[in-house]
Amino acid sequence: MRPSKDFVQVAMPGFNRAGDIFQYLRDGVPRTRIELAELTGFARSTIFSRIQTLADAGLVMNVGDARSSGGRPATRFAFNPSGRVLLGIEVGAERTTVALTDLIGQIIARVAFDHPPTAGPTEVFDRARDKAEDLLESTGDRSKDLIGVGIGLPGPVERSAGRPVRLPTLPGWDGFDVAGYVSRAFPVPVLVDNDINLMALGEQRTFWPDTKNLLFIRVASGVGMGIISSGALQRGADGSAGDLGHVAVGRGSDMLCDCGNYGCLEALAGAPAVARSLTGSAEADVANLIVLGQRGDVRASTALRQAGRDIGSVLAGCVNMLNPSVVVVSGPIVEAGDSVLAGIREVVYKRSLPLATARLTIAKSQAMHDVGVIGAASMVAEHVLSPLAIENMLAAARLDDGAPVAVSA
Known part of the structure; x- marks a missing residue:
């Protein structure tokens, strides 16, 4: 994943903190101190000291000399994405993935573990903590380099508080203080969001970085959508934006959904529903459906095609309303x-x-299994690499060294 070109617009004129200057390097373009002074309007002496501070923290690195037109060549500096690390955690109904990434979402190491749907949050996050500690240790004891944790949950999330709200696939998790619990093990910023939102973010940042308007559709037991509009993730007033699964589809007026209503898209096109339609029984064998579809079985292909039409009937309205340039589709089926x-x-x-639809691309996800943890890392990166967060990080480092600290808001 490459840094966004928009990062260079973050720094505000009149500020000369290291965190502000750092924003001018987040686009990945190497620059000399003189070039940074010209870009920012800051004194060269300020640039020299702030760049040294950022280099000492591992956030920027020397990438060699610029071409000289005579005299001593100037040294170029660039964002160092491997200087610190992030943790991305994607919690599913029966499987959780933990990944260690660099500061631009590249996965360094990952591991997944299974758990029953009845597993409580403390059980899942205790195991996730152990796996994360193993990853940090196995990659060179990078626990001191960890600066943030991003977590995706399979359902609605009260994002400001880091708490799930009535997760349909994880009974007993409602209102659990996820952020607070995880921060006990890892005393760094911990951010929590709906997993579909993070998948949308991960897919866009990794494979469509120049696309500002993207819809990400995941078709699993339910059907969810992540919305990126004008370059920003759209969550809605209470975090429930994009819940396609419970939009009514005329063809399914007699199909009862788990939510209690009839005709929901999930009841027709969710992976278990498609599998049941193929067998005619109450049992849903999604794995067998996938195998049959890959083999080109006529009945399976017909059922899958119809599921696509049902999804398309709802998605068409979203395309008319939001005018995305890319729609990405993911999930088992x-x-x-x-x-x-x-x-x-x-x-x-x-x-x-x-x-x-004139320039609309509808494509399959390119990061089918890791997109959630990449998105979780991307979300927390935006937070911990902001100007004030960088200042707080540097201040904490100075405090650890016994140096006086002064941070302005």
Whole structure:
């Protein structure tokens, strides 16, 4: 994942903190101290001291000399994405993934573990803590380099408090202080969000960095959507934006959904629902559906294509309303071949306005299994690499060294 070009716009004129100057290097372009002085308007002496502070903290690095036009060549400095590390944790109903990443979301090491759907939050996060400590140790004892933890949960999240709200797949988790509990093990900023939002963020930052308007659809037991509009993740007033699974589909008026309503998209196109439609029984064998779809089984392909059409019938309205340039589709049944994607394209291109689809790309996720932890790391990176957060980090380091500290807000 490469840094966003927008980062250079973050620093505010009149500030000369190291955290502000650091923002001018987050685009990944090497610059000399003189170039940074010209960009920021700060005194060269200020640039010299702040760059040294950032280099000592491992946030920037010397990348060699600039081309000289005579005289001693100037040294160039650039953002050092491997100088510190982040943890991304994606919690699922039965499987949790823990990944150690650098500051731009590149995975250094990852591990996953299974747990029953009835596992409580303390059990899951205690195991996640142990796995994270193993990753930090196995990559050169990088525990002192950890500066943030991002966590994705499978359902609504009260993001400001770091607490889940009625997770349908994890009974007993409602209101649990996830951020507070995890920060006991890792005393760094801990941010929590809905997993679909983080998948959208991870996919966009990794594979579509120049795309400012993207919809990310995940089709698993439910159907969810992450919305990135004008370059920003859209969560809605209470964090429930993008819940496609409970939008009504006319074809399913007699299909009872787990939410108690009839005709929800999830009841027709969720992976278990498609698997049940194939077998005609109450049992949902999603793994078998995927195998049959990959083999080109006619009945499976037909069922998957219809699921795609149902998703497309809801998505077409979203395309008309939000005008994305990219729609990314992910989830188990998307791995069963191209039938779902074909069904989505068939309906979206037919029912959305020509202007909305003229340059629209509908594609399969390119980071199918790691996109959630990449997004979790990306979310926390935005927080811990902000100007004030950098200042606080440097101040804490000075405090550890016994030096006087003064940080302005």
